[in-house]
Amino acid sequence: MRAGHLWLASFLLLPVVGAPLLKARAFRGFGLPARAVLSAGVGAVLLSWTMTMFALVRLRWGPLLVFVAAGLAFALRIILRRDEEALLPGEGREGAGRATAFIAYALTVLSLLATLAATIAARSTSPDLLLFWGPKAQQFAAARTIDAEFLSAPYMEYLHVYYPPLVTNVYAFGAMIAGRFPWGAATLTFPLLLAATAIGLTGILRTQATPPRTAATAALATSAIALIGIHASVAGNAEPFLLFFEILGLTLLVTPIARSTAGKLLAGLLFAGAAASKVEGLVFVLAAGVLFALIERGAARPFWRTLLLLFAPTAVALGTWLAFGASRRLFSGYQGYGSVLEPRFGSLATILSDVGVALWKVGYALPWLVPLVVLLLVPGKNHRVLLPVLAALAIAGFLLFTYLTTESIVRLLIAWSAARVLAPVSALLALASGVRDAR
Numbered sequence: 001m002r003a004g005h006l007w008l009a010s011f012l013l014l015p016v017v018g019a020p021l022l023k024a025r026a027f028r029g030f031g032l033p034a035r036a037v038l039s040a041g042v043g044a045v046l047l048s049w050t051m052t053m054f055a056l057v058r059l060r061w062g063p064l065l066v067f068v069a070a071g072l073a074f075a076l077r078i079i080l081r082r083d084e085e086a087l088l089p090g091e092g093r094e095g096a097g098r099a100t101a102f103i104a105y106a107l108t109v110l111s112l113l114a115t116l117a118a119t120i121a122a123r124s125t126s127p128d129l130l131l132f133w134g135p136k137a138q139q140f141a142a143a144r145t146i147d148a149e150f151l152s153a154p155y156m157e158y159l160h161v162y163y164p165p166l167v168t169n170v171y172a173f174g175a176m177i178a179g180r181f182p183w184g185a186a187t188l189t190f191p192l193l194l195a196a197t198a199i200g201l202t203g204i205l206r207t208q209a210t211p212p213r214t215a216a217t218a219a220l221a222t223s224a225i226a227l228i229g230i231h232a233s234v235a236g237n238a239e240p241f242l243l244f245f246e247i248l249g250l251t252l253l254v255t256p257i258a259r260s261t262a263g264k265l266l267a268g269l270l271f272a273g274a275a276a277s278k279v280e281g282l283v284f285v286l287a288a289g290v291l292f293a294l295i296e297r298g299a300a301r302p303f304w305r306t307l308l309l310l311f312a313p314t315a316v317a318l319g320t321w322l323a324f325g326a327s328r329r330l331f332s333g334y335q336g337y338g339s340v341l342e343p344r345f346g347s348l349a350t351i352l353s354d355v356g357v358a359l360w361k362v363g364y365a366l367p368w369l370v371p372l373v374v375l376l377l378v379p380g381k382n383h384r385v386l387l388p389v390l391a392a393l394a395i396a397g398f399l400l401f402t403y404l405t406t407e408s409i410v411r412l413l414i415a416w417s418a419a420r421v422l423a424p425v426s427a428l429l430a431l432a433s434g435v436r437d438a439r
Contacts, residue, residue, distance in 0.1 A: 010177045016039075017066060018043035018073050023077075026080060029257075037248075038203075038266065042266070044166065045313070047069040052169065052324060060145055089207055101212045130183075138181040140172035141173075164279065164317075186236045193244045194225060197247055200247075200251075208256060221427045231419065242424070244273075248270050264305075285310075371426055378436045
């Protein structure tokens with residue numbers, strides 16, 4: 001078997017690691033495919049944390065990683081109440097509803113096939129895979145740990161040594177199994193994770209919305225992300241991971257399971273995955289958690305327990321990573337592009353214009369405009385729509401502030417990063433339209 005096949009097959013271990021938690025009765029309403037996807041997400045978070053902890057205490061990586069991570073999943077299940085029942089899926093309508101669902105599923109499949117074709121043709125391959133995600137993963141796999149000596153070399157500063165570790169850890173785990181890091185196979189994480197996101201989104205939403213509405217929401221989000229990812233070249237980098245964790249984590253909080261301990265715990269673990277995938281994931285986690293506590297006051301009580309469930313996994317994941325960086329004298333925190341105390345508000349108009357141009361180049365900004373129009377046209381009122389909309393505004397605000405405080409060539413930075421960083425906004429608007437008139 002080729003190394004690429006073995007590397008991709010290593011992802012099958014992730015749902016095995018997370019299965020002890022997702023086997024809980026509270027999650028059965030999601031359906032088996034969605035539970036497998038969510039198990040993989042939990043498995044990735046727990047496996048990455050275990051790898052980081054092993055590196056912190058100077059233990060080499062080996063088969064023990066899987067058993068320790070799976071043991072953590074089993075231990076987390078103890079937190080759940082045994083009397084939490086699974087949510088029943090919504091009931092669909094006959095005739096037109098079935099036709100709508102069929103069209104939506106067909107659109108989702110076409111979007112995934114387009115993503116796969118673009119990835120195989122190298123149309124969407126990310127230079128970042130070649131610059132730092134791949135090299136770090138390859139070196140970590142060879143060293144069977146997070147190689148501090150490699151990261152501390154002065155000429156390796158471009159690797160962004162402070163970047164959170166989940167993506168490189170998962171990549172390195174597969175490389176140890178495959179015997180080497182397969183660069184071509186790594187790009188396939190884009191269509192793979194997009195498909196997983198679509199499956200997970202459909203499974204979670206089915207507990208609140210009808211099948212036609214669920215299928216339509218998933219199709220809108222999937223097609224938008226596919227178009228953005230192809231144009232913005234995300235295959236092989238951390239964006240597919242970030243989108244997977246952010247979208248599914250927030251979707252849990254706009255469905256009835258958010259009222260349960262199980263729902264909050266699962267959302268918190270997925271949020272930890274987002275924060276451990278990219279720097280901006282932490283901003284999203286903080287915004288989403290605080291907004292949930294403010295908007296869903298009934299579901300968030302008691303507040304201390306809700307905040308603990310939502311934020312503790314992120315605190316543990318990033319705390320372990322920062323402890324590793326400090327213990328090896330590599331970094332003590334995240335690095336910025338400039339001073340946050342000196343925003344250049346005089347450049348606001350120019351920056352907004354450049355961002356608009358960057359988004360326009362991605363299919364005439366349709367991945368953002370279409371979900372926005374759908375959201376405005378969908379009838380009904382539901383206060384849960386505020387959570388994804390305000391979370392989207394928080395992401396946009398963070399990006400804008402970053403550009404206002406950067407000391408590099410802002411126009412080039414915007415051209416390269418704006419569409420990728422704003423990809424979650426598109427998906428969150430699609431999610432908001434899906435829950436606007438849901439029960």
